[in-house]
Amino acid sequence: MSRICLETVHYTHGTRDILRGISLEIPHASRVTIVGPSGSGKTTLLRIIAGLERPWHGRVFIGQRLVCADGLNLVDPSRRGIAMVFQDLALWPHFTVRENIEFGLRRRGLTRLQRAVRIDDILQRMQLERYASVFPTLLSGGEQQRVAIARALVLHPAVLLMDEPFSNVDKVLREHLIRQITEFQREYDFTLAMVTHDDSDAVRFEARVIGLADGVMIPA
Amino acid sequence: MISNPRRTLDRSEKTVLWLATGLLIVVGLLPVLAMIGKSFLVNGKFSLDLYRDFLSxxxxxxxxxxxxxxxxxxxxxxxxxxxxxxxxxxxxxxxxxxxxxxxxxxxxxxxxxxxxxxxxxxxxxxxxxxxxxxxxxxxxxxxxxxxxxxxxxxxxxxxxxxxxxxxxxxxxxxxxxxxxxxxxxxxxxxxxxxxxxxxxxxxxxxxxxxxxxxxxxxxxxxxxxxxxxxxxxxxxxxxxxxxxxxxxxxxxxxxxxxxxxxxxxxxxxxxDTDRPIRLRNNxxxxxxxxxxxxxxxxxxxxxxxxxxxxxxxxxxxxVDSPRLYIDAFVSARDSIVRSLAYATAGATVLTLVGFLCSYIVHLRLSPWSRGLDFILLFLFSLPSGVIAIGLITIWNTGATQWIYSTPVIVLFSYLAQYSALPSRLSQSALSNLPPNLIDAAKLAGVSWFSRTWYILLPLVKDALLLSWAASFIFCLRDVGLTLTLHPPGADTLPVWIFTFMPNAPPRLISALCVIAVVITLVPLGLFYRSLRRIQA
Structure with a gap:
């Protein structure tokens, strides 16, 4: 089970309140899109779920596990079963596409053969086979975006977080990626939370919409 | 900032940049080349004796x-x-x-x-x-x-x-x-x-x-x-x-x-295909x-x-008595003043020339920009003895005694050896500036001096101040160049201590060493404090 539950999460940066008492529950294997204006705290919310930021107050549950409570990360980000697609993609420039995708798998104790099967599958699904040995800096924006999504999906995570995942891709590719991600979710039953500026993404994903403004949840 | 080897230059831009490059070549590269040239001469005749000795x-x-x-x-x-x-x-x-x-x-x-x-x-x-x-x-x-x-x-x-x-x-x-x-x-x-x-x-x-x-x-x-x-x-x-x-x-x-x-x-x-690692977060x-x-x-x-x-x-x-500090200070007073004066003058000239060199190298204003960068690094990497001997080869002549017998030769040596330092620091600041910043001012008809003074310098001033501080340290702590090139009676404190060491009482040398540390740290501390105040 990979339900996400936040209880009165409060996050401050300097003197500014980024999140003010957010309480939220995302059921297991559901899809949620978080929308809101720039600076409303959408990305911070994802980063808190991932364990990359610690809230000042409040509790975070992933499944039944309490992963964060009152300013303390109780479970390391690498142990939460979470994969994330960053807004700026964060592809490791010194690794090839294949190595970028394989890095997380190596840490999961899979055999070389198991890794190869998973990587070949995701490369094929994302139409990246011919770029396997290319460094990501040599790819176009859309290709890099696909690598970032492939890197997250290959881990078969319990929770997939995506921060503006379709900002660099055209309409056709966007449809293709949404189809692939939805298919993956059906196969592997993960919970999906996505930050987006584009309301139509929520419609395409058939996802529940959560609105954020000034650090509080608003009806979407 | 966009690098463009086919960039058009206006006249004042060309003049200043040529002057900076020319100065560096005259005080840095030429002496080393002259030294290499002289190594082929023995008693005024061409000879490979030195290289035979070098190879075996x-x-x-x-x-x-x-x-x-x-x-x-x-x-x-x-x-x-x-x-x-x-x-x-x-x-x-x-x-x-x-x-x-x-x-x-x-x-x-x-x-x-x-x-x-x-x-x-x-x-x-x-x-x-x-x-x-x-x-x-x-x-x-x-x-x-x-x-x-x-x-x-x-x-x-x-x-x-x-x-x-x-x-x-x-x-x-x-x-x-x-x-x-x-x-x-x-x-x-x-x-x-x-x-x-x-x-x-x-x-x-x-x-x-x-x-x-x-x-x-x-x-x-x-x-x-x-x-x-x-x-x-x-x-x-x-x-x-x-x-x-x-x-x-x-x-x-x-x-x-x-x-x-x-x-x-x-x-x-x-x-050039070195991978970028900074994406955007600071x-x-x-x-x-x-x-x-x-x-x-x-x-x-x-x-x-x-x-x-x-x-x-x-x-x-x-140093068991405060009296020793007074004695040490009195005996080295002139050298202390000269140390600070040479380092201040050296750091100022180095910052200026280093900035101009970085401008040429970073904007790739000519096909030889990379060559200039290599020359700067090469001179920086040379042992001070090589630079000093090179400078003596070219400047110790009857016609150039007005330079060789004055502290200007020490400044030349600093310029020859240390220009890479401010140049590299300025280059890193220039590379962080938004693209076409200078070109926008150029299209608006602003002259090169105004572009540099009103746009470029304010944006890279932190890097320039850092360049000045780094140059000051390197000039102040220098021994190899100053020891070989300083005019008679115009040494610096580090040189004075080093030459005085074999003949002076060890406790006096210890007191002088403490003073040398203090005269390095105090100006830097004051500089850092003023910098913080300016930034605040």
Missing amino acids: PAPYRKLLLFNSVTLAACTATASTLFGVPLGLLLGKTTIPLRGLLATILTTPLLIPPYILATAWHKILGSHGLLALWLGPESGVLTATWLFGLPGCVFVLSSAFAPIVMLFTIVQIRMIDPRLEEAGRLCTRWPATLRAITLPLMLSRLSLPIILVFVLALGEMTVPSLLRYPVLPVESFMQFAAFYNFGAATASAMPLLFICAIILYLDGLMVN SVLMIDLQVWGVAAFIVVAGIVVLSVVAPFFALLAD
Whole structure:
């Protein structure tokens, strides 16, 4: 089970309140899109779920596990079963596409053969086979975006977080990626939370919409 | 900033940039070329004797060459082994008081290395503090260790390890935290450091390692104090004691070739397709050491005590009366004033020329921009003895005595050797400016001077101030250039202490060393305070 539950999460940066008492529950294997204006705290919310930021107050549950409570990360980000697609993609420039995708798998104790099967599958699904040995800096924006999504999906995570995942891709590719991600979710039953500026993404994903403004949840 | 080799230049831009390049060629490259040219002449006739000697050197010179390279390689290795972990601990973790620890650890870099050697002699010498506490046998043992390769490597690496440490801290700041966060979602910190942080950083660490290597290769003062025979000492001896210009050149030439080869190899390794590692975030993802923070603090504090506090304590302990400080100050007053004056003038000229060179190199204003960058690095990497002999070759003539017999020749030597430093610092600032910033002003019809004065300089002023401070330190701590080139009666404090050392009472030398440390740290402290006030 990979339900996400936040209880009165409060996050401050300097003197500014980024999140003010957010309480939220995302059921297991559901899809949620978080929308809101720039600076409303959408990305911070994802980063808190991932364990990359610690809230000042409040509790975070992933499944039944309490992963964060009152300013303390109780479970390391690498142990939460979470994969994330960053807004700026964060592809490791010194690794090839294949190595970028394989890095997380190596840490999961899979055999070389198991890794190869998973990587070949995701490369094929994302139409990246011919770029396997290319460094990501040599790819176009859309290709890099696909690598970032492939890197997250290959881990078969319990929770997939995506921060503006379709900002660099055209309409056709966007449809293709949404189809692939939805298919993956059906196969592997993960919970999906996505930050987006584009309301139509929520419609395409058939996802529940959560609105954020000034650090509080608003009806979407 | 967009680099464009086919960029159009206006007349004033061309004139100023040509002047800066020309000045650098006249004071830096030409003397070295003249020295190489002169190495083909023996008694006024063309001869390859020097190169025959170079290719099949006498056993003693072979030993000197071997010692020089061994010392440089061991110092670079030790500095890397200490500097990288220290840089990681101080730049990447939540170790308590990391700013203070980093500042204290940087202190040995700011002062002439021979002061450290003198201080360690007070501790490890046969009559040093350790012998006083543990008995004369231990003093003999430690003195045997200090006077030789291990002692030289120890002193020089405690002086130069801060270069690697500071560079590591800077490189850590260059790594986009998102890259590490993406790794942290898959694995814990040790594996993230091993697979992501270190590989991204290490590819760029060749520069400080090479810098330490060439600084140790050209170092003359520490090996001469600790009696370890190397080529720079031999070169200086041949020149200063015997005025044997040919022998001095013969000793300097291998150093010149080694530096050229190393820079060439480094140039092959680093190319334009070097991967960008900074994406956009400016923060550093820190490793929370939690309970290990105290243990790490104890280890780093131990290194601080060993490498900085102990030697300075030894110098202070040696000066048993405040009267000695007064005597030392009175005897060296003129040299102190000259040190500060030369360093201030040198830093100002270096900052100006360095900035103009960085402008040419960064904007690639001509096909030879990369060549200019190579010349700057090459001159910086040369042992000071090579530059000094080159300058003497070209400027010690009847017609140029108005330069050679004045402190201008010392300024020329600073310009020749240290221009790479401000140039590199300015280049890094220029590379952070938004593209087409200058072109927008150019299209609006603003002149080059106005563009530079009103747009460029305000935007890179922090880098220029940093360039000035770094140049000031290098000029102030210089011994090799000033010792060889200063006009009679116009020495600096480090030179005065070094030449006075064999004949002066040791306690007076200790007091002078303390004064040398103080006159370096006080102006820098004041500079830092004013900088903070300006920025506030």
